[in-house]
Amino acid sequence: MDALPFLTAVYAGQPVWLWLAFLSFIGFLLWLDLGVINNKDGVVSASKSAKMWAAFASLAVAFGAYVYFVYEPDPRYYNSPDNLNQQAVIQYFTGYLLETALAFDNIFVIGMIFTFFAVPREYQHRVLFWGIIGAIVFRAIFIGLGSAVVNEFTWVLYIFAAFLIFTGWKMLFGGDHEMKLEDNPVLKFVKKRMRVTETIENHNFFVKKPHPDGSGRLVLWATPLFLALMMVELVDIIFAVDSVPAIFAVTRDPFIVYTSNIFAILGLRSMYFMLAEAVERFKYLKYGLSLVLVLIGFKIIWNFGLSKELKMVPYMEPHWSLIATLVLLGGAIGYSLWKTRHEGVKPAE
Template sequence: MDVSPLVWGLTIAGIVGLLLFDFYFHVRKAHVPTLREAAIWSSLYVGIAIVFGLGVLVFGGATPGGEYFAGYITEKALSVDNLFVFLIIMSSFRVPREDQQKVLLFGIAFALIARTGFIFLGAALINSFAWVFYLFGLILILTAGNMLKSEDEESETADNFVVRLSRKVIHTTEHYDGDKLFTVHIGKRAMTPMLLVMVAIGGTDILFALDSIPAIFGLTQDTYLVFTAVAFSLLGLRQLFFLIEGLLDRLIYLSYGLAAILAFIGVKLILHALHENNLGFINDGEPIPVTEISTSFSLSVILGVLVVTVLASLYSPAGKAQNAISNARRHASAYLDSEYTQDPAERERIYGLLLSEHDQIVALGPKYRQRARDEEPLMELLQHARDSHDAAVARGQAKPTGPSKLLSPRS
């Protein structure tokens, strides 16, 4: 596409304007977004991305339009996978519920800045060195392989090298002071955990870009389409987090679907590299006449894999059980954490979700009830949450919810 500087300027201004609007009208005042609010705004941002894509179809043609939608869908799917890590980071740092929106918006803004840098770097490399397609293809295939490996315990601590170094260099408090990055502690200026959370999310955003950018360049080499597909996939990610937070652990096959998509795009890039080959040790530096994968076929494969992956995850009993157990663990921890929220209604909502997740585990049958009972730390958490709620009811600080019925090792 031939995009004028004016169109570039208007596009960037529009994206920055949406981020500023999000901050001043939704995030600046700390609050927990309702499901309705998250659904409305998430749908609005998806609608904006679709309208933009239709504009590309009308003014750019079918090929650029197809490339944009293929890139947008792929980047959106990868961004949902990134939400898993954001959830782990915020759980590890015990970010207060009311301030999670601000952390997410920072992560989105930082990701957009970091990926924009990678986009222009990638475009410069592609324009100068055709062999970069081989490199990008190899990166995606290796990334696909790594996604199939099981996660180790250390990967879920959100305590990376940068965070550990920050803790050593800068005096850090153990508790939050609202959404402040710095506070005064024992007469000294100190860093709050809020800044550490943002450092952790910023660091992971850079890592995410290492597979995100090669993936989008595997679908289109048009810098404008790459930038807009990435930008629109990130916009609305904050609202999407609160909308599907309770379903994240249920998508047990998402990593397999994304691995298949990244491997497919990696093969597509290598085929394109062979078609444009100029490396002397491959076919004497001459292009190799191989079949290239069309944009329409790529879009069909991406959509098909995602639909199958999501449906298989949602209807899988194992997915339902994992989702219920993971959410029960998270909600029990949140209910017991005095810093998680100051809103009594939010605490009651969390306990209500805990009861609902208990019912889901029970409904799945003896096999999954036993799986939950076998997790001793989870049983202890549930017991503490039950005792804490009973004590709050006795003090008149919470409403009775009927007979106490949370799982126990013998229930």
């Protein structure tokens, strides 16, 4: 009985029990992933990866049905008190599509990380699995902070708008910049202050080996697999700088923000082993994504500045964002596949 007041307490617009139920469900999915389906080291085939993605995508759609029929949105986070569930489900799917597209760049960078550290394919799923654990924690922190700031100081959305427009413009015209891992300051810092083995030791992130002073006593060493995991987490944090402002531009409901983020991360990480081999076929996706970011940035200015404050234009309803996102991303993907239809897929390393 003592736990009931805590479970029914409201956090970020929803009762604590709902947050715990969602996290427990995600924990169950991760246990099912590593503890049952992929409990042994091995290469995840493209077909198995596709099936895993289809399962996660189906769950994301099913959760959208929950949002529409069962979820009780907090009116504070919505423009109108009418049709709250309809607004919530549109914002959820818009956020899910946007986060999936934003996370797509992770695949290319993660592939670079695995190549740099010479991570065998049979251990890559283990790194991605623990990377998801970190992403769940870090996204919760970023979204919690972002929600507190946005709902206390609404004008921060204008800063988000300017950032999204700038990011989209830079993606559109800034060119490609290759990530140089050997020059990464975080990696240099860690390697100077930790004992790191020269080679990967099975699937272990840490191993016990003799101290380098020759005393013979066993001490803990990090392996290159741990450094790869650390860099995957760092990349996710860097990409969150783009994705968190983008999703708050779509919806201010923290529960919708977080759930759409997590389902997108789960789905895309499960698709890594299939998309990593064909990532070059989606080379024009970034142009569609850049236009989506610019559009969302202008939507903030339109809705909160020109519509709410100046009363100059009508409010842009959420479904228009969803339609625009679908058209731009779908068009960019279709154009990419058409333009690269004669290009061969790189063989798996």
